[in-house]
Amino acid sequence: MSYKIERLDHQGRGITYINGKIAFVKDTLPGEEIELKIIKENSKLIEAEPTSFLKESQLRVKELCPYYKECGGCNLLHMSYEEQIKYKQSKIVDIMKKYADINSEVIKQIVPCDRQFHYRNKVTLKVKEKLGYFKEKTYELIPIEKCLLVNDKINEIIKILNGYTNLSNIKEVVIKSFTDKETMLIIYLQEDEINANLLNYLSKHVDNIIVYDNNKKIVKRIGKGNIIARLREKQFKIGANSFFQVNMDQTLKIYDKIAEYLSKNEDSTVLDLYCGVGSIGLYSVSNYTKLIGVEIVPEAIENAKTNAELNSMGNTKFLVGDTKTILMHSNYKADTIIVDPPRAGLDKSVIEDIKKINPNMLIYLSCDPITLARDLKLLSDLYDVEELIPYDMFPNTHHVETLVKLTKK
Numbered sequence: 001m002s003y004k005i006e007r008l009d010h011q012g013r014g015i016t017y018i019n020g021k022i023a024f025v026k027d028t029l030p031g032e033e034i035e036l037k038i039i040k041e042n043s044k045l046i047e048a049e050p051t052s053f054l055k056e057s058q059l060r061v062k063e064l065c066p067y068y069k070e071c072g073g074c075n076l077l078h079m080s081y082e083e084q085i086k087y088k089q090s091k092i093v094d095i096m097k098k099y100a101d102i103n104s105e106v107i108k109q110i111v112p113c114d115r116q117f118h119y120r121n122k123v124t125l126k127v128k129e130k131l132g133y134f135k136e137k138t139y140e141l142i143p144i145e146k147c148l149l150v151n152d153k154i155n156e157i158i159k160i161l162n163g164y165t166n167l168s169n170i171k172e173v174v175i176k177s178f179t180d181k182e183t184m185l186i187i188y189l190q191e192d193e194i195n196a197n198l199l200n201y202l203s204k205h206v207d208n209i210i211v212y213d214n215n216k217k218i219v220k221r222i223g224k225g226n227i228i229a230r231l232r233e234k235q236f237k238i239g240a241n242s243f244f245q246v247n248m249d250q251t252l253k254i255y256d257k258i259a260e261y262l263s264k265n266e267d268s269t270v271l272d273l274y275c276g277v278g279s280i281g282l283y284s285v286s287n288y289t290k291l292i293g294v295e296i297v298p299e300a301i302e303n304a305k306t307n308a309e310l311n312s313m314g315n316t317k318f319l320v321g322d323t324k325t326i327l328m329h330s331n332y333k334a335d336t337i338i339v340d341p342p343r344a345g346l347d348k349s350v351i352e353d354i355k356k357i358n359p360n361m362l363i364y365l366s367c368d369p370i371t372l373a374r375d376l377k378l379l380s381d382l383y384d385v386e387e388l389i390p391y392d393m394f395p396n397t398h399h400v401e402t403l404v405k406l407t408k409k
């Protein structure tokens with residue numbers, strides 16, 4: 001039986017219908033005719049994968065990664081980059097219209113990434129004797145020798161780890177590298193201690209190694225425990241547990257845009273909520289501006305305080321805690337608020353507190369367009385969306401980063 005793919009959903013999966021029921025088919029493109037295998041079915045929907053292609057789309061390209069079919073990380077790799085960009089643009093327009101009633105006129109053209117591959121400065125890999133990714137929605141390990149998405153320095157560390165014969169007491173590793181000078185390897189053990197020979201071997205190749213035991217306690221540390229990321233003349237120290245944006249090229253474009261938004265009100269107060277290591281505020285406000293950052297991870301706030309000194313930004317204050325609690329128990333005044341929350345978006349009480357602070361401008365950076373649209377709708381009684389810019393921060397995946405400038409009605 002053959003099925004025709006009608007369109008793509010917001011996760012990049014093809015949509016067809018089986019006996020009238022909607023079916024989501026991974027790795028397919030609109031117009032393609034396929035035979036398929038059902039993976040999952042419930043009363044409302046079907047999930048399937050193609051078993052053969054009776055008609056292929058002309059927009060299909062050869063996937064360059066040997067792990068692509070199983071790993072699931074690059075779920076748009078079968079689509080040309082030009083098509084990925086068109087798809088992401090129409091997805092944002094669609095979501096904003098459907099969930100926030102936002103007019104497409106304020107939505108700018110998506111900013112593509114100059115590099116389709118090797119853009120990531122951080123990777124998390126699983127270990128089950130070998131190193132790799134878990135097959136999508138399973139705990140089955142797909143061993144890898146390199147990854148098309150990560151930068152060369154990270155691929156070097158992957159090769160070094162693969163060069164050791166026995167990784168069996170490791171559960172997970174995180175590798176970070178922001179410049180071609182420094183690397184950080186974070187190791188999560190199955191047990192309490194790391195094999196001394198393995199540590200000795202790794203320390204010859206990696207500047208910074210931090211080892212956590214099974215109870216998430218640090219049991220070994222080699223190097224200074226943080227590495228530097230550079231954005232133009234600014235530098236940021238980043239610790240093992242601190243967040244930093246994964247794509248430096250796109251981050252720079254986004255932060256430049258935020259700096260442009262902020263350049264008009266220099267001697268004001270800016271609240272940078274969900275600030276990580278303080279990078280957005282420290283990059284984009286002027287020295288005259290009072291900057292207050294809020295972040296839940298203590299190490300990130302320690303980094304933010306150091307980063308303020310490193311970048312000679314005196315008029316700053318960084319607070320550790322849950323944004324919701326901090327806003328609830330303070331009465332900050334601010335001309336501008338920047339928010340960059342995790343995928344879950346803003347808590348309703350945070351939205352209410354932002355409205356009480358009543359800033360002239362609200363800058364919202366989001367990695368999830370659905371929660372962004374929900375929050376924009378909740379803000380729409382007091383704020384207009386002046387400009388919404390999608391950025392392709394994560395090429396070859398369905399994810400999109402979105403920057404929104406809102407102004408008071």
Ligand SMILES: C[S@@+](CC[C@H](N)C(=O)[O-])C[C@H]1O[C@@H](n2cnc3c(N)ncnc32)[C@H](O)[C@@H]1O
Pocket residue numbers: 242243244245273274275276277278279280294295296297300321322323324340341342367
């Ligand atoms: C998408 S990151 C943005 C970080 C930073 N703005 C940047 O550009 O690098 C979201 C940040 O929010 C922090 N976070 C998560 N939940 C939080 C909460 N409830 N209150 C404060 N910070 C939170 C995370 O630790 C993370 O650093």
